[in-house]
Amino acid sequence: MLNIHQTYTYNFPTKIRFGVGVIQELAPCLKEENIKHPMLVTDATVHQLPFFKKLITQLENAHFKVTVYDRMHKNPVKSDVLGGKELYNENQCDAIVGIGGGVAMDVARAITLSINHHRDLFDYDDLIGGDQYVTEEVPLFFTVPTTSGTGSEVGRSAIISDDVTKQKKILFSPKLLAKIVFADPNLTLDLPPFITAATGMDALTHNMEAYLSKGFNPMCDGIALQGIKMIGNSIVSATNSPDLFSRSKMMIGSLMGAVAFQKGLGMVHSLAHPLSSLLDMHHGLANAICLPFGLEYNQTGFEDKYNIMAYTMSLGSNQGKNLVDSIHVINEQLNLPSNLASQGVKEEHIAPLAQLAIQDFCLPCNPKVVSEDDFREIYTKALHYD
Known part of the structure; x- marks a missing residue:
């Protein structure tokens, strides 16, 4: 039976930390992984929420350098991903944390793929066998859901549209699973x-x-x-x-x-x-x-x-x-x-x-x-x- 006063860990297959307050575990986790400069990927609305600003302060107080990327459309397109890749490389980030709903998760996961994979992004479209090109390692990737909808936090694919044709592409690989999901229902209360x-x-x-x-x-x-x-x-x-x-x-x-x-x-x-x-x-x-x-x-x-x-x-x-x-x-x-x-x-x-x-x-x-x-x-x- 669910006890909201308790936190849980389970794997299927991603490690999931579930419970009220588990967001507080993000900074210690990043430190344990020797991360110095995470890039937080979220949408512009979540970027302005009190919990997100508090999270940035907590990370900075823990001596992390933090970069935030929030430039994405309501239905994400390739240019959103390429903009995030550029910012990640410019700032020499060393991990990606997707925070938000399905849009932020898709963009964050696609950026994660793109960092060490340099073909055209849609060459990796799973519908044309593009997963065969996902051969390199990817940056450490963590997810923090703020909605209860897509479930993208536990996924291994991202859906990104072509800017012009609007046709959706699927970027897929088991390598795109988050290392840890921090699922804190408290973050959804203000939705x-x-x-x-x-x-x-x-x-x-x-x-x-x-x-x-x-x-x-x-x-x-x-x-x-x-x-x-x-x-x-x-x-x-x-x-x-x-x-x-x-x-x-x-x-x-x-x-x-x-x-x-x-x-x-x-x-x-x-x-x-x-x-x-x-x-x-x-x-x-x-x-x-x-x-x-x-x-x-x-x-x-x-x-x-x-x-x-x-x-x-x-x-x-x-x-x-x-x-x-x-x-x-x-x-x-x-x-x-x-x-x-x-x-x-x-x-x-x-x-x-x-x-x-x-x-x-x-x-x-x-x-x-x-x-x-x-x-x-x-x-x-x-x-x-x-």
């Missing part, structure tokens, strides 16, 4: 409700899609179901009346989702990714809006799995038929929008969105075949849903 809700729905989507994906990985299935339970039973309270217990469960559920989706994701992410790359929509929000529509499409033929997910979310036995409606209800309880039109999506966007969705790297793991016409139909349904 505004929207960010808590949107990132939380991202984490729920990870777990659900991993469980439904057609890959075979029974360990990931078990982790995904536990993640669904943790998030499904805590996301509303964590958003609307947060406390350390609900925030702790959300952070654990997020970590679980990132571990589980090594099995694969599916069409919900294929729907969401173009909304982010083409229209700059928040990734978690895009998943939240698209999740019930993707679940509805995949339901026939997978009723047993839907019954299990529904039971895990405390909907009762044989209630898979109500799972889609329950997601709509959760979005409403979280004050998240129910349709795409509310986010500026228009009819003329449907065709280009569908063209990107059918090419998305998550689609091959979807349990059912989806055509470009299907994507157009789903986007159209989600456009004005009420």
